[in-house]
Amino acid sequence: MNIDFKELANTYGTPLYVYDFDAMAKSYNALKEAFSGQKSLIAYAVKANSNLSVIEHFASMGAGADCVSIGEVKRAMSAGVEPYRIIFSGVGKRDDEIQEALNRDILMINLESDAEMKRVEMIASKMNKEARISIRVNPDVDPKTHPYISTGLHENKFGVDIDTAKRMYIYAKNSKHLDPVGIHFHIGSQLTDIEPIKEASVIVADLVRSLSAIDIDIKFFDIGGGIGIKYEDEVTIDPQDYANAIKNAIKGLDVTIVCEPGRYLTANAGYLLTKVLYEKVNGNKRFVIIDAAMNDLIRPSLYKAYHKIELLDKKEDSDTSKADLVGPICESGDFLAKDIELPATEHGDLIVVYSAGAYGFTMASNYNTRGKVAEVACEGGECRLIRDRESFEDQIRLEKAYLKNARS
């Protein structure tokens, strides 16, 4: 990676998201190659980073898209993902979203409950269509990750248990308006232990075999996303071990493996650039106040997530002391790092926040009427703006029309 952060900060200002498209391609290719010898589709989980250029980048390498709202489906199609490579997941799809997904003829709608199946059937029948569906199975294995991002236990809201899934498949098979083509599980995010994935894929593959015995032939074995990445010193899953575990589980089955990585493809390819505004000491606590905040990157506030921090203008041999890196937002929870060793900083010093390419910009908000920051993509030594910095006017555009005594 040879990205000139200083130059980017000068050109585009801060805070700024910067994405390394070469690094994204490298991760994509490593995973795709790991599945070689097997039919596979990598459906990029758009929610991790849904900038159109990012989606387009993966689409150009042959990726599909895993979407969790009709908005994401539209994004994927706008970015050039073929409809037959798009999956629509999520626990709460509205009627209009289901209808639109059927209209667009995407690969499959991923069902998360019996009630949702009936709804999809009804809408498909009104449209005189047959909906291709998969069912999200909750294999009840503990993914051993953060409880907020763990999804594969019965206590979570996601998917249905094995017996319910079986009943649903039989129902779908007998319905004129449902075509059960896939099976799906996704046990959690930031998985660093391969055992729960092995366990889950064996359980779900067994279900596919028992379905096959009653003439229900599953074509797509969708293993979800969740491959963890290294934020700090995590030992992560090797893509080849991951692919081998799945290949072993599905031995003898004629299925296409669908994989839905988000974080794995984008997190470590993204950086948040921010500048120091001030330093201050309250009692004996040191704060470095920066121009980025929890509205730009909420992971530290939301999950106490760790992001590596680098001070680019670090003076040689300078003494360090502990400091909290905090933003300007009026919340005590507004921090990007706590108790990290930093040398003395000055106004304007540039800081790089690492591993910010996934669940960074997509979770950003306008809290405190802060505009969303700009995004830049770098590829082969060239960088280009892929989203403008949001202006004040952008932010109030939808409110202005309703002012009672509008100012001109």
Ligand SMILES: *Cc1c(COP(=O)(O)O)cnc(C)c1O
């Ligand atoms: C969030 C999500 C993903 C992506 O998760 P990552 O941890 O970013 O890989 C994939 N599939 C489904 C259904 C999801 O909800």
